[in-house]
Amino acid sequence: MAGPTEFGLFFTLLLSWSFCATPEKKVCQGANNKLALLGTVDDHYQILVKMYSNCTVILENLEITYMTEKHDLSFLRSIQEVGGYVLIGINTAPRIPLENLRIIRGHSLYDDKYALTALLNYNNSIGQGVNQLPLTSLTEILKGGIKFASNDHLCNVETIQWTDILNMKSQPKIKEESNSAEHCKKCDRSCYNGSCWGPGPQNCQKRFTQASGSRPPEKR
16 A cells, blocks of 8 residues: 555655646736848848747737748747737738737837728738738737728728727727728628638627626627
8 A cells, every 4th residue: 555655755746747737827027129121131031030939928019021922931820929019011921920919018119009900011012011911719808999091901900899999998099991902802701790800600790798897888
């Protein structure tokens, strides 16, 4: 029969295994460079890769700028939470893969107003620009508003019900251009309120289902 020492050792090993089996969140500092280009475009890309790779939580700001169609942006998929603001600017990459971003806290705001900003994401001289911004997991922006400006190739964002995401008690600024490009496909018929980040049922805007004091009732 096993004694107290053996049982204690077994319990310790079991507890250690359970901690190891739980994936840890990687917390990263983030950036505060706004629209500044850090060296060449390729230098800038390498800095972003180093700054955000494998990050789950960004303490400060998530700034995605100067990305082109030749850059692999899969390193952004791990990001789930941003403490400050999200800036997506001066990109020509066709898709910014932030499908796992769930919450923007807005501890700091772009231009002191916006928690989410997307601007100047096109280059008409080469006929390229961001056309997909799949924020399919985003359900909460706790502080600050949104700004979408000069995104000539961006699709479907004008269908999003921002009042279901923003904390309306904070009276956030909402500035968006509703000029979806001609090539854009419509939202899937199954999307609630006809709101989506892109074509297909997988890109429908998620409805907020948890109780939250910061969430106004949905408009019908």
